[in-house]
Amino acid sequence: MTDSLDAAQKTRVAVIGLGAMGLPMARRLAEAFPVTVFDIDTARQAEVAAAVPAATPAAAAADADIVVLAVRDQRQVDAALFDVDGVAETLRPGGIVVLTSTVGPDAARATANRLAERGIGLVDAPVSGGPARAGTGDLLIVVGAGETDLAASRPLLDQLASTLTVVGPNPGDGQALKAINQLLAGVHIAAAAEAVALARGLGLDPAVVIDALAKGAAGSFMLADRGPRMLQAYDGGAEVRSRLDIFVKDMGIVSGIAKDAHIPVPLAAAAHQLYLLGERAGLGAADDSSIVTLLSPQGSGQ
Amino acid sequence: MTDSLDAAQKTRVAVIGLGAMGLPMARRLAEAFPVTVFDIDTARQAEVAAAVPAATPAAAAADADIVVLAVRDQRQVDAALFDVDGVAETLRPGGIVVLTSTVGPDAARATANRLAERGIGLVDAPVSGGPARAGTGDLLIVVGAGETDLAASRPLLDQLASTLTVVGPNPGDGQALKAINQLLAGVHIAAAAEAVALARGLGLDPAVVIDALAKGAAGSFMLADRGPRMLQAYDGGAEVRSRLDIFVKDMGIVSGIAKDAHIPVPLAAAAHQLYLLGERAGLGAADDSSIVTLLSPQGSGQ
Amino acid sequence: MTDSLDAAQKTRVAVIGLGAMGLPMARRLAEAFPVTVFDIDTARQAEVAAAVPAATPAAAAADADIVVLAVRDQRQVDAALFDVDGVAETLRPGGIVVLTSTVGPDAARATANRLAERGIGLVDAPVSGGPARAGTGDLLIVVGAGETDLAASRPLLDQLASTLTVVGPNPGDGQALKAINQLLAGVHIAAAAEAVALARGLGLDPAVVIDALAKGAAGSFMLADRGPRMLQAYDGGAEVRSRLDIFVKDMGIVSGIAKDAHIPVPLAAAAHQLYLLGERAGLGAADDSSIVTLLSPQGSGQ
Amino acid sequence: MTDSLDAAQKTRVAVIGLGAMGLPMARRLAEAFPVTVFDIDTARQAEVAAAVPAATPAAAAADADIVVLAVRDQRQVDAALFDVDGVAETLRPGGIVVLTSTVGPDAARATANRLAERGIGLVDAPVSGGPARAGTGDLLIVVGAGETDLAASRPLLDQLASTLTVVGPNPGDGQALKAINQLLAGVHIAAAAEAVALARGLGLDPAVVIDALAKGAAGSFMLADRGPRMLQAYDGGAEVRSRLDIFVKDMGIVSGIAKDAHIPVPLAAAAHQLYLLGERAGLGAADDSSIVTLLSPQGSGQ
Numbered sequence A, B, C, D: 001m002t003d004s005l006d007a008a009q010k011t012r013v014a015v016i017g018l019g020a021m022g023l024p025m026a027r028r029l030a031e032a033f034p035v036t037v038f039d040i041d042t043a044r045q046a047e048v049a050a051a052v053p054a055a056t057p058a059a060a061a062a063d064a065d066i067v068v069l070a071v072r073d074q075r076q077v078d079a080a081l082f083d084v085d086g087v088a089e090t091l092r093p094g095g096i097v098v099l100t101s102t103v104g105p106d107a108a109r110a111t112a113n114r115l116a117e118r119g120i121g122l123v124d125a126p127v128s129g130g131p132a133r134a135g136t137g138d139l140l141i142v143v144g145a146g147e148t149d150l151a152a153s154r155p156l157l158d159q160l161a162s163t164l165t166v167v168g169p170n171p172g173d174g175q176a177l178k179a180i181n182q183l184l185a186g187v188h189i190a191a192a193a194e195a196v197a198l199a200r201g202l203g204l205d206p207a208v209v210i211d212a213l214a215k216g217a218a219g220s221f222m223l224a225d226r227g228p229r230m231l232q233a234y235d236g237g238a239e240v241r242s243r244l245d246i247f248v249k250d251m252g253i254v255s256g257i258a259k260d261a262h263i264p265v266p267l268a269a270a271a272h273q274l275y276l277l278g279e280r281a282g283l284g285a286a287d288d289s290s291i292v293t294l295l296s297p298q299g300s301g302q
């Protein structure tokens, strides 16, 4: 541990993208590393007191050993890395980009290839766990990376993750596992919504139903976690912990890779469509648990 | 406990339907009660050594206080109760039928009404947990029954269940909760199948994927339980612990009550269709985990 | 023709249910037969000038040879026939009920059985074509009925239908064909909605798209008929010619019979869910073409 | 007409890809233009008697004014154009590629951009109608192309199409309309399969059902065209006129563009999944009408 902290102290880190996940990750990293930060909303940079703000991604990466990307999707990844004033302009050969965003295996591989042309490594490291756990170094990270890049970024990853699964040696491997994670998570949330809505529709108390079922054969992490938030969604709205449009994006990634692999995934496809309908109904920025309101109306009725 | 056993010793029980669930339930009940049994496959009656075989449901019920029904579906329930030589011909007024089959709330209510005309009570008591737990009195039972009937059947239910949830005072209430249980279970199994098939399709080791995901946000009881059996399903076939056509029946019940309640359940509907396709592909009597073979082929390929 | 009109003049007809279909059917029948009418909304009875209003279904049926039922669903059928003051109280043995509502084969068979106990025949005769064609005797009617009942009701059916298909000799046969008709119609409307919404989403002019596709391999009656009404649905709303909740009911019938026949119908199931979501979004009484507004928003945007 | 034939006589054409569509198109073009042909299966080249075979795409394009691409998918398009010995190596600046394959709008745009770098124009011209109509110049072609390229390729397009719809001035516009065509066609085929399977399941004669419904509100081109072939599919198998895996590809294109446009298309998604399941069941190279055999078994049973 002392060893890796020693190594850590020498590693200079840049964090690009200070949103729901990037902000707590930057704070957590700044407890152990010298950190520079950049977000296109520059106001957010001030929220990481221990970090040095930068005017552009290129400026943030100029003196960095490792750049952590925490932007939303592949379009933002491309912009942060390869646009004018992007990371690729300044990050030194031998530097490493740690990609924590969920973008899909193809996008990760394409990014790795473009970076490789400049001698930059990519550690494919999508994360799960949400903002709170990001701030305490308690994330679950699934990694696809070659040995050298992995070794070099290990202290940084250890600072963020309580569970680190190395899926394979190639960028894209982490994304592949993360996509399967999202397939299950997205389907389980939708199933929980159907269970809650049906319970109400049948005149049962959904809180009792969740309680009775969460620990048996019908149980899932999402039923226990999102179930109660669905009751809030009926009752004025749940606090936004995970935006519904994240699942529009992620189930889209799942559909895409399943299509390319010629694997039928009828439930994931149905869940994808349901999230799209939710987005169309104006719930994109609401908590994902609000999907339940498409299935039975808010208020005291069924 | 002594008290209820005392009460139990006086209660004479008939068990009708000695299939996957009825057989171990009959054995378990015979440890505490005098039991008569009937199944249309009379060979099965001999498998409950401690019980007295009967030639018809009517004969089995003739001296009983409580009749436990463990047949498969509503058609079999109607036949066992109301056909010539059925239970209703001989069960005494004041007797109780404990309905452990999953048949849906409407069917339970209709059955209760027909029995009530003869002064017979119905305890709606669908079960979960599978054959092994049925044999050890470790089932999860969800009950809809009036107070008197519940009290009278309590010692018997306690002999079968480690967890007993009283959902409401009316027959159908237990079935309603059980249907929601099956909605979740059926969707979760299908989702696990998609995850396993996609993992293979992407060239990941599905055993590693299940392991990595089962405890996180993607976790469900079914992923941990059926996931490994799906690997067996690819590899020569899983032992049949729960037939696929049970989910054809149960997702059909779910679709029906959701339709009647005007609640959209797009994932449950997609899962129902997938089980129907599995049945059409010849998997009705196979373990439900075999549904994965519809999504990617057996053998070493993807 | 003269013969059947002679016969017709002797046939006394009662029409029960004066809604979108029943009202024009009653008017059309009154051109050729003596007609009494009943609707629970008595104001509607005055709208058939040439008919005699009745205070109850029983009163309407008292002197009738044939009772035409044009109520909405099986619940209303049961009420009109078998409640206190229902048709069954007064219709003479040998009388005939012509069931024009779409209720599904099982419901038709059950109704036929209950009527048979009273010596009343059932002609299962669900209709297609909409209100305008109902008023001009231009409906498409698919019939399940025994020979005698069919012969007796033929002049009346000919007064309503330009196309009459006798599907089989049993009540339920007409409903079975009608259900398949609705499966296709309901799926085609939903597909047209997806095509229109996608055209807009891709920046194409949906009117041009409908025009270009309606006559080729992508064509359907519903694309040509509902497509243009979907453009109105975006633009303030289409006139209500066929309520969306009719398809909630009818796709529910389709799901039910497909389930009972163990036939997977994944598209019909998805369409059923979409109509249910439309109903939940408040569109139950709107024209069915309004389903398109779930897929892309009203107004000039995509 | 004389004018365009004069122009035509000067236009030298290369056809790349001589499959189900490319072969009859090459024959038809060779009636009016000097044609060279290439297919990776060189045996197929001999089947166009009137054309000059070439050893590579580059050789075929060397003296051509217009190259017609009739390969299967975007991977094959990329190979034919941009691999070593590809069209792009030899086709002269000012030359035109006519893309008749269905590949989706994004792929067409990307291809147009790569060709534009070499001064080569792209006419986006996906076709409908099938092999027989390809051979008689009776295709339906939807075009996205700038004015100059369209004018130059017009005589060639007129030789192939009886109906030509110019959707817009940009490559991708034709593909967008074709994708919507395929959305409808793919859903309608699946719906016809459900109707046929359900008819059988209910004990109706599916031939009578198709006949009774094809001209009414349930009618579609596909019901009339594929319906009868589905009966053959049950009865030993239908002749392969359009491979099922074409719809795996095309519904995949539809899903992809709908996802990118954030338009929910739940029925197209369900149809896509059904075709994928068909492919997994070994039907990829069978006629698309064989999808019906997934829904109810072959043979005389239901």
Ligand SMILES: NC(=O)C1=CN([C@@H]2O[C@H](COP(=O)(O)OP(=O)(O)OC[C@H]3O[C@@H](n4cnc5c(N)ncnc54)[C@H](OP(=O)(O)O)[C@@H]3O)[C@@H](O)[C@H]2O)C=CC1
Residues within 6 Å of the ligand: B016, B017, B018, B019, B020, B021, B022, B038, B039, B040, B041, B044, B057, B070, B071, B072, B073, B076, B079, B080, B100, B101, B102, B103, B127, B128, B129, B130, B131, B241, B242, B243, B246
């Ligand atoms: N299997 C499981 O893991 C679980 C099942 N359940 C539910 O429990 C119920 C029973 O399931 P399961 O045991 O698997 O079903 P089975 O089909 O294995 O058992 C039903 C038994 O009843 C017999 N039977 C049929 N008709 C009659 C009759 N008229 N009189 C007497 N016996 C008759 C059947 O004979 P035959 O086979 O010849 O028809 C069969 O032996 C179902 O409703 C199921 O949904 C609940 C939880 C778990």
Ligand SMILES: NC(=O)C1=CN([C@@H]2O[C@H](COP(=O)(O)OP(=O)(O)OC[C@H]3O[C@@H](n4cnc5c(N)ncnc54)[C@H](OP(=O)(O)O)[C@@H]3O)[C@@H](O)[C@H]2O)C=CC1
Residues within 6 Å of the ligand: C016, C017, C018, C019, C020, C021, C022, C038, C039, C040, C041, C044, C057, C070, C071, C072, C073, C076, C079, C080, C100, C101, C102, C103, C127, C128, C129, C130, C131, C241, C242, C243, C246
């Ligand atoms: N609309 C259409 O285009 C088509 C409809 N159909 C089918 O035809 C049937 C009728 O449809 P539609 O006319 O649209 O339905 P409506 O709801 O417009 O008409 C039903 C009428 O019956 C009345 N009613 C309800 N209960 C009774 C009763 N017990 N006695 C007498 N009248 C009663 C209703 O009153 P209240 O509204 O107050 O309940 C209403 O006026 C349905 O099964 C439908 O599926 C078939 C083809 C086309």
Ligand SMILES: NC(=O)C1=CN([C@@H]2O[C@H](COP(=O)(O)OP(=O)(O)OC[C@H]3O[C@@H](n4cnc5c(N)ncnc54)[C@H](OP(=O)(O)O)[C@@H]3O)[C@@H](O)[C@H]2O)C=CC1
Residues within 6 Å of the ligand: D016, D017, D018, D019, D020, D021, D022, D038, D039, D040, D041, D044, D057, D070, D071, D072, D073, D076, D079, D080, D100, D101, D102, D103, D127, D128, D129, D130, D131, D241, D242, D243, D246
């Ligand atoms: N079939 C139909 O009814 C219709 C098809 N379409 C569309 O038209 C396109 C063609 O379809 P279809 O003709 O059925 O497809 P086929 O697969 O039958 O034909 C494609 C042909 O191109 C050959 N090919 C592959 N790669 C190359 C290459 N690099 N250079 C030259 N030839 C190559 C293929 O050889 P090999 O097989 O060895 O790979 C094959 O012979 C598709 O996009 C399809 O969606 C449109 C309307 C109707």
